[in-house]
Structures are given as C-alpha cells and as structure tokens.
Amino acid sequence: MELFYHPLSRYSQKVLIALYEKQANFYPRIIELSDPFSRKEFCQVYPPGKVPLLKTRSGDLIPESSIIIEYIDHEFSTGTRLLPREHKIALDTRLQDRLIDNDFSNILFELEHQKIESKEKNQIRIKHLENNITRFLQYLNTQLEDKHWLCGDSLTLADCALFPCLYCAQDHFKLFEFDNLDRYWHQAQLRGAFQQVKEEVELVKIEVLSGRRPIP
Ligand SMILES: N[C@@H](CCC(=O)N[C@@H](CS)C(=O)NCC(=O)O)C(=O)O
Known part of the structure; x- marks a missing residue:
C-alpha cells in the first residue's frame, strides 16, 4: 500500500x-x-x-x-x-466524523485562510467563523460528558478526525475552558499513534521555518 x-x-x-x-x-x-x-x-x-x-x-x-x-x-x-461492529455506534461514528470534517475542519481552513493568508482580513467573517467553532467545541464538550472517546469506550474513526482539528484549534481557542474536551485532549496527546503523527508534523514545521522545505 x-x-x-x-x-x-x-x-x-x-x-x-x-x-x-x-x-x-x-x-x-x-x-x-x-x-x-x-x-x-x-x-x-x-x-x-x-x-x-x-x-x-x-x-x-x-x-x-x-x-x-x-x-x-x-x-x-x-x-x-475504527468502525464499531454495533450498527448504532457505527452510525454515530460516521455522523461525528462527518460533523467534524464539515463543521470543524473545513471551518478551520477558512479561518486560517482569513487570519493568515488573506490580505484583506474580513473581521466580521472571522468573528462569524470563530463563533461557529466555539459552538462546535461546546457541542463536543457535551458529547464527551459521559464518554471516554468521542463515540464510547474505544477510539474510532471520529477520534482520528478530531485529533488533528484540536491540534490546530489549540492555537486559536482556549480548549481548557471546556472541561470534558480538555480531559479528552490531554488523553489524545498520550495516544501513541497521535504522538507519532505530531512528531512528523513538528519536524516538517521546523524544516519549513528553516527554509529546507517549501511552504505548503
Ligand atoms: N474530503 C477530503 C478533503 C481532502 C483535502 O481537502 N485535501 C487538501 C489538503 S488537507 C488538498 O489536497 N488540497 C489541495 C487542493 O485542493 O488542491 C478528505 O477527507 O480527504
């Protein structure tokens, strides 16, 4: 592969x-x-x-x-x-995955674009996007009230989608203000698979900053 x-x-x-x-x-x-x-x-x-x-x-x-x-x-x-066997949990996993991609990851793309790349910063649009993400963080916080991972006791596709979004959002939002999400985020950072991904990201960021790699 x-x-x-x-x-x-x-x-x-x-x-x-x-x-x-x-x-x-x-x-x-x-x-x-x-x-x-x-x-x-x-x-x-x-x-x-x-x-x-x-x-x-x-x-x-x-x-x-x-x-x-x-x-x-x-x-x-x-x-x-990553896709639970039980149909109801599998359906919830697919739902959370879709919500994270559409209502979190894609909004973060636009927010990053507005804040970093765009010359004419549209402050009203930025505020609107930030409000949308804050509402989504509140939603996640409620979801995590009685769950270890996003869809239950085991890590799923939905968590794979969420970790990279939180990794990026931590620079723009106060994740620690959301109790359950804060607990989840600490837990996520101890997960070996995610640690491996973060190591590669940090290395590439250093290479980009030092000019050894093109700006993506
Ligand atoms: N829905 C797609 C999104 C993939 C996507 O947007 N990839 C971006 C990078 S994160 C990309 O390749 N952008 C290059 C382009 O659009 O030309 C997925 O889940 O894989």
Whole structure:
C-alpha cells in the first residue's frame, strides 16, 4: 500500500493516525502541493490532486480520508477497530466524523485562510467563523460528558478526525475552558499513534521555518 499525503494536511494526519492505530504497513509518498512539479506528477496519478490518497496492493486508488479509513479498517484485523461492529455506534461514528470534517475542519481552513493568508482580513467573517467553532467545541464538550472517546469506550474513526482539528484549534481557542474536551485532549496527546503523527508534523514545521522545505 502507498499513501500519498502531506504531513501538514489535517486530512492526511487523520489517515496517518488510523494507519498507526491499525499497525498497517505502507509506503509514504509525500506530495508537496505547493511545488508545481510534485503536484503535476501527482495529478497524473490522481487528476483531482487532493491528498490523502491510498493506492492499494492491487493498484486501486482510494481518495477521501473517511473512505480510506473504512478500507484499512476492513483490510486489517490488527490494532484498533475504527468502525464499531454495533450498527448504532457505527452510525454515530460516521455522523461525528462527518460533523467534524464539515463543521470543524473545513471551518478551520477558512479561518486560517482569513487570519493568515488573506490580505484583506474580513473581521466580521472571522468573528462569524470563530463563533461557529466555539459552538462546535461546546457541542463536543457535551458529547464527551459521559464518554471516554468521542463515540464510547474505544477510539474510532471520529477520534482520528478530531485529533488533528484540536491540534490546530489549540492555537486559536482556549480548549481548557471546556472541561470534558480538555480531559479528552490531554488523553489524545498520550495516544501513541497521535504522538507519532505530531512528531512528523513538528519536524516538517521546523524544516519549513528553516527554509529546507517549501511552504505548503
Ligand atoms: N474530503 C477530503 C478533503 C481532502 C483535502 O481537502 N485535501 C487538501 C489538503 S488537507 C488538498 O489536497 N488540497 C489541495 C487542493 O485542493 O488542491 C478528505 O477527507 O480527504
């Protein structure tokens, strides 16, 4: 199996956490999305040019982080089961995963864009996005009132989606103000699979800052 990804992409981090949780072997193929040559080469493999992308042992291409995770969860019986067996919990896992991608990760993208990249900062839009994320953090805090991980006692696909978002959100939001979420976030940072992903992220950030790697 080959994983095309970028270490600083949240959707890539989501898949990496899952691969490490499953103890699944893969060849890492880093795509520098800001490098036209790397991008062109990747678009020849997968024209939409989005990471993450999994190439299976039989050569099939699987895009979309949640679908990749469902695939590896089904393929590998090792490690953590990421889509629970029980239908009701599996449905909740898929729901939380969708909510995190749509109402947290994608909003964070726009917020980062508005705050960092955009020259004309639209303060009203920034406030609106921050309010949306704060409401979502409150929602998560309530969900975690009686649950160890987001969907129950075991770590699932939904947690793989959530960790990278919290990792980014901690720079913009006071996570410690949400008691249950704060407890969850500390717990997440002790998880081996996530620690492995964070190590790679920190290394790449240093390389970008020192100019040894292009700005993604
Ligand atoms: N829904 C997709 C989102 C993938 C995505 O948006 N990837 C971003 C990086 S995090 C990307 O490849 N952007 C490059 C582009 O859009 O050209 C997933 O879950 O995998």
